[in-house]
Amino acid sequence: MKPLRIAPSILSCDFGRMAEEVAAVDQAGADLIHVDVMDGRFVPNLTIGPVVVEAVRRATTKPLDVHLMMVEPEKYLQVFTRAGATGLTVQAEAVPHLHRCIHAIKDLGVRAGVALNPHTPPEVLDYLWEDIDLVLCMTVNPGFGGQRFIPQVVPKIAKIRDRLHAIGRLDDVDVEVDGGITAETAPQAITAGANLLVAGSAVFGQANYATAIQQLRMAKDQGTQAKTPSLF
Ligand code: DX5
Numbered sequence: 433m434k435p436l437r438i439a440p441s442i443l444s445c446d447f448g449r450m451a452e453e454v455a456a457v458d459q460a461g462a463d464l465i466h467v468d469v470m471d472g473r474f475v476p477n478l479t480i481g482p483v484v485v486e487a488v489r490r491a492t493t494k495p496l497d498v499h500l501m502m503v504e505p506e507k508y509l510q511v512f513t514r515a516g517a518t519g520l521t522v523q524a525e526a527v528p529h530l531h532r533c534i535h536a537i538k539d540l541g542v543r544a545g546v547a548l549n550p551h552t553p554p555e556v557l558d559y560l561w562e563d564i565d566l567v568l569c570m571t572v573n574p575g576f577g578g579q580r581f582i583p584q585v586v587p588k589i590a591k592i593r594d595r596l597h598a599i600g601r602l603d604d605v606d607v608e609v610d611g612g613i614t615a616e617t618a619p620q621a622i623t624a625g626a627n628l629l630v631a632g633s634a635v636f637g638q639a640n641y642a643t644a645i646q647q648l649r650m651a652k653d654q655g656t657q658a659k660t661p662s663l664f
């Protein structure tokens with residue numbers, strides 16, 4: 433099991449002061465910075481492109497966890513890597529040739545992740561479990577910050593954990609959750625096997641970012657690792 437890490441999502445920051453906001457969560461104890469790229473096609477929202485990723489890269493030395501909520505992400509892997517991404521996560525639903533795409537990401541020398549929408553079964557990763565560095569379980573429908581956590585996804589997190597355990601990859605692969613993660617919902621996700629928590633509004637919506645990050649870290653004590661059955 434990998435150690436618990438917290439990745440504030442800058443989607444909820446003050447975009448007019450982005451560099452300051454990124455530096456502030458870095459100082460407040462963020463382990464990674466989560467960057468949400470939205471194209472107005474895969475999701476009904478438009479956000480960040482490579483030039484903004486470059487600006488974020490200049491504001492922190494922490495890893496940049498870039499979440500590509502876009503169609504045809506294959507076309508932009510190189511440009512986002514050059515902009516400073518440490519890892520690229522593509523949405524399974526947006527990529528017809530997922531094996532090829534994962535290897536294209538790895539060939540660029542960054543971590544390769546696959547995100548699953550709430551209704552997407554983990555079996556889409558069958559035949560790929562040995563190739564991926566990260567699985568991102570969306571716990572909201574992607575597109576916006578500040579939405580409510582979907583608890584029906586929790587057994588899927590457990591199923592992913594069980595699968596990674598069965599093939600001996602639980603120490604290599606991050607199990608990330610994204611959407612509606614707060615100090616209240618995080619324990620369920622951690623108990624089911626998540627080790628990487630994305631939080632937008634739960635960090636940037638609080639006055640003290642260090643306290644917000646610490647509260648998410650403490651959720652670990654309320655969760656009991658490796659207890660939730662997968663129910664499948
Ligand atoms: C949603 C994005 C998330 C978003 C999470 O589509 O992928 O990363 O920033 O925001 P909260 O934590 O507010 O749900």
Ligand code: ZN
Nearest residue numbers: 468499610630
């Ligand atoms: Zn995200």
